[in-house]
Amino acid sequence: MNSVILATASRYLLTLILMFSVFMLLRGHNEPGGGFVGGLVAAAAFALYFIANGLDAARSILRVDPLRAAVLGLLLSFLSTVPSLVSGQPFMTALWIDTGIASIGKVGTPLLFDFGVYFLVLGITLTIIFALAEEECSL
Amino acid sequence: MNRIIILPVLVPFATALIMLLFPRRIAAHRLLGVLSTLLLSVVSAILLNSVLSGGILSLQAGGWAAPFGITMVVDTLSCIMLTMSSLIGLTTAIYSIGSVDEKQEHNFYHPLIQLLLMGINGAFLTGDIFNLYVWFEVMLISSFVLLVLEGKPEQFEGAIKYVTLNLLSSAIFLAAVGILYGMAGTLNMADLAMRLPLLEHRELLSVVAVLFLITFGIKAAVFPLFFWLPASYHTPHIAVSAIFAGLLTKVGVYAIIRFFTTIFTLESTPLIHQILLWVSAFTMATGVLGAVAQYDLRKLLSFHIISQIGYMIFAVAIQSPLAIAGGLLYIVHNIVAKTNLFYLSGIIRLISGSWNLRQIGGLYATYPLFGLLFLVPALALAGIPPLSGFWAKLTVIRAGLEAQEWLAVGVALLVSMLTLYSMIKIWNEAFLKDDPRGEDTGNRGQEYHALSSGKKIALIAPVVILGMLTILSGIWFEPLFVLADRASLELLDASIYSKAVTGGMP
Amino acid sequence: MRVLLPVIIGLLYAAGIYLILRRNMVKVIFGLVILGHAANLMIFTVGRLTKGAPAFVPEGTTNIAEPFADPLPQALILTAIVIGFGIQAFTIALFKKTCQTLKTEDLDEMRNTDQLEKESL
Numbered sequence: 001m002n003s004v005i006l007a008t009a010s011r012y013l014l015t016l017i018l019m020f021s022v023f024m025l026l027r028g029h030n031e032p033g034g035g036f037v038g039g040l041v042a043a044a045a046f047a048l049y050f051i052a053n054g055l056d057a058a059r060s061i062l063r064v065d066p067l068r069a070a071v072l073g074l075l076l077s078f079l080s081t082v083p084s085l086v087s088g089q090p091f092m093t094a095l096w097i098d099t100g101i102a103s104i105g106k107v108g109t110p111l112l113f114d115f116g117v118y119f120l121v122l123g124i125t126l127t128i129i130f131a132l133a134e135e136e137c138s139l
Numbered sequence: 140m141n142r143i144i145i146l147p148v149l150v151p152f153a154t155a156l157i158m159l160l161f162p163r164r165i166a167a168h169r170l171l172g173v174l175s176t177l178l179l180s181v182v183s184a185i186l187l188n189s190v191l192s193g194g195i196l197s198l199q200a201g202g203w204a205a206p207f208g209i210t211m212v213v214d215t216l217s218c219i220m221l222t223m224s225s226l227i228g229l230t231t232a233i234y235s236i237g238s239v240d241e242k243q244e245h246n247f248y249h250p251l252i253q254l255l256l257m258g259i260n261g262a263f264l265t266g267d268i269f270n271l272y273v274w275f276e277v278m279l280i281s282s283f284v285l286l287v288l289e290g291k292p293e294q295f296e297g298a299i300k301y302v303t304l305n306l307l308s309s310a311i312f313l314a315a316v317g318i319l320y321g322m323a324g325t326l327n328m329a330d331l332a333m334r335l336p337l338l339e340h341r342e343l344l345s346v347v348a349v350l351f352l353i354t355f356g357i358k359a360a361v362f363p364l365f366f367w368l369p370a371s372y373h374t375p376h377i378a379v380s381a382i383f384a385g386l387l388t389k390v391g392v393y394a395i396i397r398f399f400t401t402i403f404t405l406e407s408t409p410l411i412h413q414i415l416l417w418v419s420a421f422t423m424a425t426g427v428l429g430a431v432a433q434y435d436l437r438k439l440l441s442f443h444i445i446s447q448i449g450y451m452i453f454a455v456a457i458q459s460p461l462a463i464a465g466g467l468l469y470i471v472h473n474i475v476a477k478t479n480l481f482y483l484s485g486i487i488r489l490i491s492g493s494w495n496l497r498q499i500g501g502l503y504a505t506y507p508l509f510g511l512l513f514l515v516p517a518l519a520l521a522g523i524p525p526l527s528g529f530w531a532k533l534t535v536i537r538a539g540l541e542a543q544e545w546l547a548v549g550v551a552l553l554v555s556m557l558t559l560y561s562m563i564k565i566w567n568e569a570f571l572k573d574d575p576r577g578e579d580t581g582n583r584g585q586e587y588h589a590l591s592s593g594k595k596i597a598l599i600a601p602v603v604i605l606g607m608l609t610i611l612s613g614i615w616f617e618p619l620f621v622l623a624d625r626a627s628l629e630l631l632d633a634s635i636y637s638k639a640v641t642g643g644m645p
Numbered sequence: 646m647r648v649l650l651p652v653i654i655g656l657l658y659a660a661g662i663y664l665i666l667r668r669n670m671v672k673v674i675f676g677l678v679i680l681g682h683a684a685n686l687m688i689f690t691v692g693r694l695t696k697g698a699p700a701f702v703p704e705g706t707t708n709i710a711e712p713f714a715d716p717l718p719q720a721l722i723l724t725a726i727v728i729g730f731g732i733q734a735f736t737i738a739l740f741k742k743t744c745q746t747l748k749t750e751d752l753d754e755m756r757n758t759d760q761l762e763k764e765s766l
Contacts, residue, residue: 006205036727071159076158081149090202092209129733131740242653269721276728280735287739295743299670306677309732313684313725320718321691325668370758387664 010052017045035114039121069125077116080109144198155253168249171230179225187218195639206327215626221604230601255281297371304367308357315350329640332633354597359391362421373437377485385478398629415456423449424555463627465534472527479516479605488585496568503570517605521559526613538606657683692718
């Protein structure tokens with residue numbers, strides 16, 4: 001798509017939407033939001049950038065292969081189950097550490113799991129979007 | 140101790156993860172695939188041992204008590220199925236080393252197999268209907284990708300049918316789950332088994348049961364719903380076909396056994412069991428008749444999968460302890476023999492250069508030992524004593540006679556004859572008759588001879604392992620029968636299962 | 646709502662089944678998507694339509710004040726939507742690739758794998 005307005009705006013929007021996606025991710029524990037929605041919003045940010053600037057530009061601003069991001073997400077979710085296995089609790093028990101810092105509060109395995117979901121959704125969505133965009137078909 | 144229950148799911152997941160982290164190390168993928176499935180076999184053996192000595196094990200994820208949390212249950216049936224899936228996973232991992240080419244391996248062949256095993260094991264372990272749906276989807280999405288991994292046109296064609304019908308079945312599954320939850324207020328299998336008999340409004344019970352039957356019927360490829368199977372199972376690479384043939388449809392059968400013994404009993408939905416009886420007779424007959432007409436090795440074997448599913452469904456329809464035990468024996472025998480036949484047909488293709496029985500021949504003259512390896516699973520499938528298939532078939536048919544289902548027993552016997560006929564057809568065409576292409580077909584068998592000796596061993600070893608198991612389980616049939624009998628008693632007395640999971644309170 | 650939702654679900658099922666019976670691949674995908682939505686809405690409706698508070702036990706008490714909404718159907722739907730999203734995205738990619746490989750989007754032309762004798766290697 002050749003639109004100067006969209007191309008210019010998308011650069012600023014990318015940062016803004018990515019920040020919003022992290023906000024969505026972090027508020028997800030007690031309020032609507034979470035890893036899945038956050039990941040989708042982040043993927044939407046890159047998808048917008050791709051629509052405005054083309055596939056190559058979007059790939060280069062992402063830096064890594066989206067499939068790698070998905071693998072990272074899987075790894076994080078897997079790691080979130082390890083503490084419960086090691087500490088002898090039932091599998092996938094949520095474990096929390098109180099950091100004592102008022103603005104952070106408690107950090108725990110569900111947060112790690114949510115980060116995993118975030119990267120997994122981001123990676124898989126972008127993989128599929130890029131794969132669909134690569135070749136045109138008369139479908 | 141109970142935490143070991145999660146391992147059949149975690150081991151393949153972790154293995155796939157490690158493989159994906161190093162996507163270019165193909166040699167490591169192969170090794171990891173074998174190691175992970177070996178570990179799985181050990182885990183299933185430990186589980187089997189502890190279930191036999193200590194009764195049903197259950198695990199509540201996150202410590203949330205059943206029926207509110209995610210429950211994983213291992214009873215004798217789950218143990219048997221887990222052992223089979225690890226065994227087939229192991230042999231497929233070895234066979235893949237010899238048969239799968241590097242291009243597919245770079246396209247994540249090995250991680251996908253691990254994810255497929257994870258989905259299958261999860262389905263065997265879960266004690267909750269909604270999680271069964273989730274594991275089905277995990278299994279399906281990996282199978283979708285495996286199906287089209289080579290990118291051949293016929294694979295896409297087969298995949299369209301496979302994907303569409305399986306997605307339809309998922310949608311029906313979801314609807315059935317919704318209605319069942321609305322009726323009973325729970326989706327935990329153990330809780331359901333206790334609550335359904337006490338239910339006041341039971342009008343919809345048969346509807347839900349039929350919806351589940353259609354869902355699992357599509358997955359298990361029973362009579363009117365099997366069309367996706369012969370249209371797609373012969374298209375992927377033969378190692379993929381083999382693991383599909385061994386395990387995927389059996390997950391559907393497992394779900395049918397679990398649902399229509401423990402949850403929907405003979406008393407609560409008698410209509411369903413009548414339907415199952417008819418379905419089983421037609422499945423046996425149509426499957427074998429389809430096979431008789433085929434000359435493509437893989438298609439012929441694909442139709443036999445359907446026919447064999449019929450015997451298992453027949454066992455569920457009769458519902459006596461003997462029948463269920465026979466059905467389980469049949470599953471065990473069939474997984475081993477059927478997967479073995481698919482491995483063998485892959486080797487036949489490598490030696491002779493074609494899948495088509497009309498175009499090959501004379502294999503016995505060149506490879507007599509290989510011919511013997513083929514005869515073991517082929518005769519077991521047809522039910523020749525003393526191989527495993529004979530005892531399994533005998534038990535199912537005896538249960539049928541005790542239940543006085545003469546017609547279905549007649550069909551089963553006739554189908555058995557036709558199975559023998561079609562195995563003899565393969566034997567005659569591929570092994571005995573002279574090669575129709577004459578002596579001078581220069582490049583025949585070149586593909587096989589070009590393989591390194593390591594790859595040849597990787598191809599033959601799984602066939603030998605599974606062949607030995609078929610013979611051994613035929614000779615020492617007794618312990619297997621005791622195991623199946625125990626599993627069937629657990630299935631038919633839902634209170635044992637419920638007590639182990641929820642403590643017996645409805 | 647008690648009347649409206651079942652009617653909508655029925656219409657969605659009708660539309661979905663009609664679409665998956667079409668020969669065009671794109672319509673089949675839409676049919677499958679709509680069937681998934683119909684099933685999700687069905688879980689939502691069958692799991693009792695009540696206006697109520699979220700099922701959180703307030704701090705310091707052990708019971709929730711009635712009426713509270715059953716959270717499980719929503720959790721089920723959420724999971725089903727997520728799974729459906731992944732599978733549908735994959736299916737669309739698969740169907741597109743199929744269209745490129747086979748140069749057709751008419752399902753009636755994809756009957757080679759069903760034929761009895763077809764030379765295949």
